[in-house]
Amino acid sequence: MSELIIENLAKHFGDVRAIDGISLTVADGEFLTLLGPSGCGKSTTLFAIAGLDTPTGGVIRVGNQTFFDGDRGILVPPEKRNCGLVFQSYALWPHMTVMDNLAFPLRIRKVGAAERQRRIMSALELVEMDRYAKRYPHELSGGQQQRVALARTLVFEPSLLLLDEPLSNLDAKLRIRARNWLKELQKRLNITTIYVTHDQIEALAMSDRIAVMNKGSVVQLASPQEVYTRPSGAFVADFIGSSNFLRGRMKHRNSDGGAEVILEGGLQIRTIWAPEVQEGSDVLVAVRPEHIRLAAARPAANDTNLLTGRITGRSYLGARYQYALEAGGTSIAAETEDSLDRPEVYATFEPEHAVVVLP
Numbered sequence: 001m002s003e004l005i006i007e008n009l010a011k012h013f014g015d016v017r018a019i020d021g022i023s024l025t026v027a028d029g030e031f032l033t034l035l036g037p038s039g040c041g042k043s044t045t046l047f048a049i050a051g052l053d054t055p056t057g058g059v060i061r062v063g064n065q066t067f068f069d070g071d072r073g074i075l076v077p078p079e080k081r082n083c084g085l086v087f088q089s090y091a092l093w094p095h096m097t098v099m100d101n102l103a104f105p106l107r108i109r110k111v112g113a114a115e116r117q118r119r120i121m122s123a124l125e126l127v128e129m130d131r132y133a134k135r136y137p138h139e140l141s142g143g144q145q146q147r148v149a150l151a152r153t154l155v156f157e158p159s160l161l162l163l164d165e166p167l168s169n170l171d172a173k174l175r176i177r178a179r180n181w182l183k184e185l186q187k188r189l190n191i192t193t194i195y196v197t198h199d200q201i202e203a204l205a206m207s208d209r210i211a212v213m214n215k216g217s218v219v220q221l222a223s224p225q226e227v228y229t230r231p232s233g234a235f236v237a238d239f240i241g242s243s244n245f246l247r248g249r250m251k252h253r254n255s256d257g258g259a260e261v262i263l264e265g266g267l268q269i270r271t272i273w274a275p276e277v278q279e280g281s282d283v284l285v286a287v288r289p290e291h292i293r294l295a296a297a298r299p300a301a302n303d304t305n306l307l308t309g310r311i312t313g314r315s316y317l318g319a320r321y322q323y324a325l326e327a328g329g330t331s332i333a334a335e336t337e338d339s340l341d342r343p344e345v346y347a348t349f350e351p352e353h354a355v356v357v358l359p
């Protein structure tokens, strides 16, 4: 079992609270992503798990082993943690062939020659690089080097796979292929994996669960669908995709978990979800640009949320247009396939695409 448990983990560099009391559990075989903006503490968390850095406090446990305990310090040194760490820079040894790069971690672990050979070939086959065993790193493309770096980690059969932005050096198309491939491989091997990225699409596409981080804390830990459709606050609503925020006041929370909100201009809006906040509290209604429909004529349906607005800007995005509007005293972004030529428009969105978040 390689369940990972982190309790109240902290790492301070002087006054900088790089991680500030993080708690999370990663189930055996789970793919969990740490997602957040630059400097939010993702790499520091990964380094603490690998043992490359000593935390200021908290507990790190894997299976029945305690790696670190704030009261007792480091209990399992990094070389005994059996963590496979892969970084953004492939860091293959340039003077060694692919084969020798993979042999190195096995030699350190004193694996005999025959077993070494077997494991190297099986790891290279896993990443579909067995034909390249005799090449040097400079004779490989970026994507191929990335796969070899992963094979070099898989070859010693780690119980935890720690990946720090491993795809960020690949071009956009290769990156999409690589993420599908990596996700499929991870599931096949069933290795407990922590993946660090600031790319929200990558996180949504690959993860079983996402820990959204901001300023050293985990602000939401949930499935990709949940962080997208039920963001825990304005930060998550805007970091995962993007959101418009309409200011208002909670009228009441409905029994189905949705709410009625009175916007600043007096308009009543229905949402599908709202946290439990007191009636009358200041709240924000978050709606994504892709969920706002624009029409030149007033829509007939009277149960949708309807704003009247004025287009102030338009950008062509290829498949869609992005419009900037002034509606209900607020600037709103809307994305739609339709080309609208009159500035006066009606903007509507379904209650199921609107959620209440706290400011």
Ligand code: ATP
Pocket (backbone or CB within 6 Å): 013, 016, 017, 018, 019, 036, 037, 038, 039, 040, 041, 042, 043, 044, 045, 198
């Ligand atoms: P990125 O996506 O840019 O890699 P990150 O989320 O991985 O960012 P970390 O590298 O974990 O962020 O850094 C978290 C915070 O800790 C940052 O504010 C960073 O400046 C700070 N920090 C990291 N290492 C040190 C250090 N050795 N000394 C002082 N501050 C540090």
